Amino acid sequence: MRRPARSRCAISSCSRRRSSCLGSRNFEIVLTDGLRQLERLPGVADTRVAGLLGGISLAEDISAERVTDALVDEGFVTRPLRGNTIQISPPFITTDDELRDLLGAIEIALSNQDGKL
Numbered sequence: 001m002r003r004p005a006r007s008r009c010a011i012s013s014c015s016r017r018r019s020s021c022l023g024s025r026n027f028e029i030v031l032t033d034g035l036r037q038l039e040r041l042p043g044v045a046d047t048r049v050a051g052l053l054g055g056i057s058l059a060e061d062i063s064a065e066r067v068t069d070a071l072v073d074e075g076f077v078t079r080p081l082r083g084n085t086i087q088i089s090p091p092f093i094t095t096d097d098e099l100r101d102l103l104g105a106i107e108i109a110l111s112n113q114d115g116k117l
Contacts, residue, residue, distance in 0.1 A: 027052060030096050031088070034103035043110050054088035055081070056106070062113055070109040076102050 031054050035047035043062040048055045058064055064080035071078050079087050086106070090099060 026096050027094070027099065030099050031103075034100065038103070038107060038110070041107065041110050043113065052090065052092070056086040056088070058084045058086065058110075060084065062110065067106070067109045067113050070112065071102075071105055074105045074109070076105050078102075078106075 028049060028051060031052075032049045035049060035054055035056065038044050038056060039047055043059045044056060045059050046057040048057075058067070062084070064084045064086050067086055068078050068080045078089075081087050088102070088106075090102065
């Protein structure tokens, strides 16, 4: 089923948000670089990126659920996965600056959760 009105709205939204939108070449770079920076934190075991998806595997003494709850309190939606991992899957219309804000909030949330199960 085709939805031309929705397509026009999405295209219009992307046109208005010029700095970054679906297909941004910088998005994956910003996400990869940001997650690599998080690897220096003691509670982060590993990070990975696949296109517009990111994952942060946490040490056993950090709760992914608590970190994601703290991020919701700050206005960011992420989700905990099995294996004590945080999934990052921002919307396609996310700007590079919004992604950097999310990464900064993750760093703060992880720092505040250090050693809390």
